[in-house]
Amino acid sequence: MRSSRALLFAALLLCPLFAAPASAQPPIPDLSGGVLPGIQQWIDQVIPPPPINPEPHPNAPELVESAGGAPGLAALWQATLPSNVGDPMFDAWPAGLDAYAPGEVIEVRDVTATAGVLVLVPFRQALLLKYRTTDAHGRPSFATATLVIPHGAWTGPGDRPVAVNNLPIDGLGRDCTPGYSLAHGLAAEISVTDYLPPTTQLALLRGYAALIPDHQGPWMAYAEPYVAGHAILDSIRAVRGGLPGFDGSVFGMLGYSGGAIATHGAVKLLSEYAPELAGVVVGAALGGVPADYEILARSMNANLASGVFIGATLGVARERPEILGRMNNFAQWVATSPLKDTCGSVFGAAGIFMLPMDIAANFPDPLNSDFAAEIYRVTRMEGLKSAVPLYIYNGEQEFWIPAEGARNLYHEQCALGANAVYRSVFGEHIVGAVLGYPEAVAWLDERLRGVPASTEC
Template structure:
């Protein structure tokens, strides 16, 4: 379990109370002993889930493997994560090692039962399984193409929704795990990442951490496509607060607080009651509903104007990950009519990465979040396919 020795007893107790409840499956619940003795990416446990995953993937697969591996939390401490590797029944579409699509799904959840690997291992649930695990059908199309698909549960064991360091580490360590654990099949593979919305948070975190955290992966990472990009939470504090998206925004703040408990010290009694209630284990289909009340985050804070506080500025700064260059080419797209995740953040990310010398492309597409997800998807997938086929990326900076 993440350390609490540097907290007051009151804060440590609150932090413990807001963590996600066990789901009754040890691979998701149990912290392995002696994690510090394992290297990041070391596989700790493996389960064959082909029987339950195959009907959900639909296209023929050879195997689906759920695995648990060592990763690192937001503060550099040992942690673990889970991921699923889907291997298609068809041969690789090209000579040599089979390419791998890293599908960073928009988990957007606070409970462990909401993760894609839980669904693949335990079956589809209308209450818990996310529609976005299957639409757009990235996993299905990639497997049909003959690519393996790696699906990280990138929120980690604390379900730290929206925390980019946790997610970035989990994604990169999932790649490390597959390359080392299945070296005969994937040790020389090209990997390409994709993620939209909450999945773009993970992809954004991963590409900016390659150089510092997993530089040995850079030659094998062919590119990353990210859309509907929540790259700057200061922008989202203006666009998602006090409207229909406010409950999602508050859940993201709470998810980050699980890794950054200084946020918990700014929660009032009402917020503490909510975040220690069954709401702490809900998926987005439930916790988004209070957004109809159009409540601002101020109702949950014990300080005035919390989104302009010094603490908020510190969180904006650390989660923006400013000045870190991606070590892989980028394809960035965003709806130009976005009102909850404005294109401003994606365009700023593109300009930042261009200035840092990164090979990058930006596409502004028609529509808000959902329409843009559909209209921007085909070109993003074609771009990813070219990267996995070894076509060099061209920059439009």
């Protein structure tokens, strides 16, 4: 399945070039202002806009209004949204969502029978929750999360603790989520990161429950930290308020890479968005931290990581459609094509083309523009203090997600008075994940057992 989508990706990169009428003579690009601006102009002269006929969505006018009301932006935004996967738990927008409180449970489905292929260790029950949350602009939305409960009664003090496993979903399609895989069994889009590192399994063996949020929301807004932070905090609210036996539980979060984006959003939003969870969430460990997209614009652009970087840009654009208005016709073809439903293993393969982001924009030097600077500022969530103790780690030899971003986050949180620890580990993204994980999960285990965290600020 994924190999066929990879071939589709390569074809779609080329097919817009043949969309112009056969009789048209492609103009020669004007390169007087630099190579890339000339190529950008040439792309929009040669490649027509994609045909866009989306079904209308009631949220579109609000999103376009927030983006400045650019002509055609509503239709373009709708055309980039993920397709339905045929399961109303993930597809259906609940009626009367305004009447639900954030974190209020809308629907519960028992997925015990299908979840075993991902969980691997014995467990008593797996419940898929659908609950109300909030999008990046403060509007009602919904999300899903799966709670896995181990066998046996909890024998420790209080209610059973819960480990929140913020997996690096890193996908644009709804079937890329762990919740979809847990609900549908051995699905085609299962990722190795659904199993490794084995946070869910270790939590269950310790007697903890494991909560696995689908933190990208219904629009699959990959890499958008506000959506992810809200979805995670509301998943905790859903478990505490919607399921018996967890109203007195403590929760600890762990996320790496794309999961660290989500965890970063959650800890910074907790004080304002979910202040009642202060003291309930006892700590968060995050590693391989993409905390600053301005750094990633230098490290992931025009190299083998560019496919992931472009995919993340499309994910953020689903909640910040002003980005779509800065895309040229080529990028619009890609964003509205079947690639909008692919997972990271497919769009990540585009890195072999080493395309610079400039080739997708309709204005020069997009990554160094004032427009990009504002996106960097917003997604960096600067100045927001974590309400929970932090354990931050990063590979010192990271070249795509440099340790600079994680260290800056640590220093920022220390300056704000947060409780934080930073660990530099050997290796790049994969080696750093393996070597940094044991101490991170041990740190989180101590928090769940009630051991107070010591700051190293």
